[in-house]
Amino acid sequence: MDVVYLNGRYVPKSEAAVPVEDRGFLLGDGVYEVVPFYEGVPLFMERHLDRLRFSLSEVRIDFDADDVADVARQLVARNGLDQADRSIVYVQVTRGVAPRTHYFPEKPVPPTVFGYAKAWTRPADDAWGRGFAAITVPDRRWLRVDIKTINLLPNALAFQAAKDAGVDDAILVREGVAIEGAHQNFWAVIDGVAVTHPTTNLILAGITRGVVLEIARAEGIPVEERAIQVEELARAEELFFTGATGEVRPCVRVDGRAIGDGRVGPVTRALSRAFLALVERTKEAAAVAR
Numbered sequence: 001m002d003v004v005y006l007n008g009r010y011v012p013k014s015e016a017a018v019p020v021e022d023r024g025f026l027l028g029d030g031v032y033e034v035v036p037f038y039e040g041v042p043l044f045m046e047r048h049l050d051r052l053r054f055s056l057s058e059v060r061i062d063f064d065a066d067d068v069a070d071v072a073r074q075l076v077a078r079n080g081l082d083q084a085d086r087s088i089v090y091v092q093v094t095r096g097v098a099p100r101t102h103y104f105p106e107k108p109v110p111p112t113v114f115g116y117a118k119a120w121t122r123p124a125d126d127a128w129g130r131g132f133a134a135i136t137v138p139d140r141r142w143l144r145v146d147i148k149t150i151n152l153l154p155n156a157l158a159f160q161a162a163k164d165a166g167v168d169d170a171i172l173v174r175e176g177v178a179i180e181g182a183h184q185n186f187w188a189v190i191d192g193v194a195v196t197h198p199t200t201n202l203i204l205a206g207i208t209r210g211v212v213l214e215i216a217r218a219e220g221i222p223v224e225e226r227a228i229q230v231e232e233l234a235r236a237e238e239l240f241f242t243g244a245t246g247e248v249r250p251c252v253r254v255d256g257r258a259i260g261d262g263r264v265g266p267v268t269r270a271l272s273r274a275f276l277a278l279v280e281r282t283k284e285a286a287a288v289a290r
């Protein structure tokens with residue numbers, strides 16, 4: 001049975017309930033974080049905690065994120081995911097329960113803290129080896145998507161548009177720039193350089209993105225953080241996404257057109273391999289520390 005975390009307690013999912021006046025439910029007034037685990041070992045927990053602290057502070061929710069690392073580990077263990085190849089922990093913090101007003105509750109209320117863990121797998125059919133297809137979709141989000149808020153309606157609409165079009169991913173486009181995916185960062189390999197949008201208010205500063213930048217530099221792959229114009233996609237040699245639930249995820253078709261020769265390219269493969277090697281090293285280091 002799934003065990004979830006709610007406000008200090010671990011309970012069966014079927015018993016977890018949040019009052020209807022929770023501001024997350026009524027107003028989308030909350031933030032979240034997704035931490036990947038590999039065989040029970042978290043990847044870059046501290047970076048995820050720092051991003052959660054940033055999100056909380058930007059929306060002025062008073063919550064100490066220090067305990068989240070332990071909650072995440074407990075969720076993985078209590079759900080029997082210690083041996084799972086891949087799992088994720090989702091943690092959401094809302095401003096709490098109070099009668100609906102557009103301003104914050106005048107008497108502060110405790111935040112609502114909810115978390116769950118679940119396994120994820122790469123499909124056995126080598127989808128990552130073949131690559132995925134995407135469409136471009138207008139980016140209709142607000143101008144502070146660097147904060148990881150639970151307001152994901154524009155992301156959901158974009159992803160649904162991709163699904164309706166029979167493809168796997170959406171590339172969000174704002175003012176002619178390919179910004180990021182609906183739930184992943186976006187990269188293009190142009191003239192041998194791996195390019196991704198700089199960390200401004202217009203993207204979520206993905207932890208995977210940051211790690212892949214470091215990996216690329218270590219592997220001697222040239223990188224550049226700059227805006228990618230949509231017109232550049234047609235001449236890009238390779239495209240890929242990065243994220244906790246996609247790792248390095250190749251994209252070989254956009255809006256019905258093949259990218260390069262329509263196959264996963266060498267830069268994407270090198271970065272994917274190096275990312276998975278880093279996962280292995282992280283697991284080994286955790287085993288030694290135990």
Ligand code: PDD
Nearest residue numbers: 034182183184185204206207208243244
């Ligand atoms: N999504 N951009 C957006 C809009 C995202 O929602 C995410 C993460 C990323 C990648 O960030 P990271 O590398 O830290 O996972 C980029 C999470 C996984 C989600 O919403 O499920």
